[in-house]
Amino acid sequence: MPELPEVEVISNFLLDKIKNKQISSVAVNNWYLRVPITGDIDDMLKGKVISDIKRRGKYIIWHTDNNTAIIIHLGMSGKLIYAEYNQVQNKHDHVVFLFSDNTSIVFNDPRRFGLIIVLNKEQEVNFFDALGAEPLTDEFNGAYLQTLLKNRKVNIKSALMDNKLIVGIGNVYASESLFRARISPLKPAQDLTYKECEKLATEIKNTLSDAITAGGSTLKDYAQPSGSAGYFQNSFYVYGKAQKPCKICNNIITHIRQNGRSTYFCNVCQN
Ligand SMILES: [Zn+2]
Incomplete structure (x- = not known):
């Protein structure tokens, strides 16, 4: 199960690869992760530009240009796979984020304990409210x-x-x-x-x-x-x-x- 360092490595990689990219579609092959994926995810995210990528705890947060946050948790076995093309789909590829330059991120998760939710600014603040201290901050001593x-x-x-x-x-x-x-x-x-x-x-x-x-x-x-x-x-x-x-x-x-x-x-x- 990934812990903070693995999630940080993945966040940094994604920041490098997909920051400033525009989402052209979100294709869902399996809606039933830990929480079902919202049915209108494609409508909500199509055309949005990834403005930043952050980590909070073991969550990866993609911020977009209209203050929407895509929150991803990898659960037990989740992976985010980057490809320079719209890749061939494998078993357990549940969600495919395709960008306007034809690169893509696939969420693959055999055990489906992972999570992908879309929140607005206020919902995002509430979502992370109950989480504990970040150990890599200066305040943590x-x-x-x-x-x-x-x-x-x-x-x-x-x-x-x-x-x-x-x-x-x-x-x-x-x-x-x-x-x-x-x-x-x-x-x-x-x-x-x-x-x-x-x-x-x-x-x-x-x-x-x-x-x-x-x-x-x-x-x-x-x-x-x-x-x-x-x-x-x-x-x-x-x-x-x-x-x-x-x-x-x-x-x-x-x-x-x-x-x-x-x-x-x-x-x-x-x-
Ligand atoms: Zn010893």
Whole structure:
């Protein structure tokens, strides 16, 4: 499942490829994603120019010249595929955005947990209202993180993965950030000291930024829209490394389940 870095890589790629392009049609082959696609999507978007592309959490937002926002979430298995022509359609190609220069973006999603919705400015603000903090912003620092974790009895790993607190961090980047900060994933969130919060905020930023630079992590089927794989998985310290030696201390990496999700950590480096 793509997390913040993968979505950021995709957003940046799209910004480069389709900014200032005019949509000539939106063809829908399958309307039933997580939420059904609005029946008038083609009428709403035909002729609109993509003015900007942003990321908020794990959502990709295409803004158009008339203040409409196309909000896309990739769910578990969604992909946005760019082509320099109106490409031949494959299985699970649910939506095709065709631009006036004959390039196109295809939304492909075998599991159909993805989302494509069209919102006006006000609806967009409301839609993102409940989302938590963006970890790559300047405001996100140790003091801010400590405020978020106050009175949270849940373990720190689950807190990091709670999108109402912080957006975009899933299983992979929670495990890696906690390792880099040398904090146990078992520790109750509210027990982190100010110093630990500072360290963790810094390491979350470092981990996410390094992953973006590496084009994301390719674990199963994630690929950048250019088709190339990400390579941050080569820099993992703990994720997926059960029974392997810790790169720092040689201790064997522990694998446990927390809230039904796999957690990997080094119980020597992280305590
Ligand atoms: Zn270790």
